[in-house]
Amino acid sequence: MNPSVPALSPAERYQESVSLYSSGRLAEALALLDEMLQRDPAHAQAMQLAAVCLNDLYDAADAKDLKPVVDDTLDLAEAHNDLGGWFYGRKQLTQAEHAYRRALSIKPDLTKAMNNLGLVLRDLGREVEAxxxxxxxxxxAPDYVMARNNLGVLLWQLKRLPEAEVAYRDVVSRQPGDVSAHNNLGLLLLELNRVPEAEQACRQALALNADVPEAHNNLGNVLWQQGRIAEAIDAYRQALALRPDYVGAKANLALPLLCIGDYLQGWALYESRYHEAVGTRSVFPPPVPYPQWRGEPLNGKSLLVWPEQGFGDGLQFCRYVSMLKARGAGKVSVACQPPLRRLFDSLEGVDAVYSLDGETTIPPHDTWCFMLSLPMLFGTTVDTIPASTPYLHAPAALAQHWRSRLPEGGVKVGLVWAGDPRPHDPSSNAIDQRRSLTALSYLPLLRVPGVTFVSLQKGAATRPQIEDLPAALRPFDPMDDVQDFADTAAIVENLDLVITVDTSMAHLAGALNTPVWILSRYDACWRWFRDRDDSPWYPTARLFRQTAPGDWESVVEQVAQALASLREPAVSH
Known part of the structure; x- marks a missing residue:
């Protein structure tokens, strides 16, 4: 008998499932009911029979394992709750929601069904209902710590971090041995830049249970943020020893390995960043039907290079695009954020640049790849970084236009003191808090004589800080008329030096072959390595590093002294 015969009506399908159940063919009955509920999840009779079937299957499994049956009286609310869990485990969220709601219609105070329903609604993106x-x-049930912990996770996902902290601490106070709550609290505190507390919470989780890979991974994140590279690597490796397929830990381990120059392992692990199992991933493949290029011979095929992450990443790694024709690509196209389009038109070996502006149509290609996968696909090591600059150029007419706009005389120095705060993303905001300064912090630089300063600062919250400076020391600010990175590049090409915190401006100046001094936070980005003041990525770059977390004063003073030593423009443009 085939329970999937399409000619059967819903009523006939249901009767067939009743027959299968009555004859003891529980798995077949459940499969047919599952098929029915996928078509009509509100079918109450099918839902109830599925709950009964699953309950009987569980009882049969217990009997086979010689487990005693505590109570042979069927509790329909519990059975529907179990069915909801069965659906949830199969990622059938709509069916799971109906099962949990049916359980609550039978027993309105069944708190575990409420908790489980909350998980389903969260995964469906219905956060308010969750x-x-x-x-x-x-x-x-105020002491229901699982529900309170899940509430904390939801609040964390909604970026309501103070409320999430209250929920996690409530769990810890009620159940001090709850490993998950300590672990979640550690992750949250890290996003709030409360690093010592975060480390304490993660270590407490591991003291309770050292076999939790998530706790080792989070501890690795805490250590990495403190610049404790070797310890972070050990923590990530411990997480992977416990769970070898833990893609989040692989992606995290990639960063300290890249930081110490282990590019062979680092690039390979970095490919985990876009795996769908990474719960907080920010890298997604393009919505195209053609396959991802993974390094096989291109043999004249057309290739679309897809962007990811921030502007700085695109500016740094677009250098590889010009190398694809030598790998056999017949046509090379680049997709990019709209502010980069005009500048990327200057890339050599590129046939088309497409702006992701919601209006531009990208024609079909044979294959595609992520831009940040190119270093791995080219087998890049520290010694083989393609560091020839410039690889980007401002349009000549635009460079001439901005040359006439800039003040004359003195060494011309561009300034950026802050990055994008991204208040909607606590994790990125936490990084920005560590890398950014205020305009007033640059006063020692602005007092250096013989220098003409030009502000390159963008941002609704950071650019107005120019008004905080004494009028006589305010830099020239042309940014009202800057439309995109091509305009900014045209300004930078007319400068002798750019001084910037670790933002996209550092990469833009380096790509243009303009001297750039980068003020790097203590837990420096992996691309700047450690214990060196130059960069193999950019021949014109010089690093000024914090020697202690939060200590920008000594860094700015060091930069001011170096600036004062300049007597002539560093480069002729």
Missing amino acids: EASFLHALAI
């Missing part, structure tokens, strides 16, 4: 479901469970 929060209400968790809170409903907690109103009935």
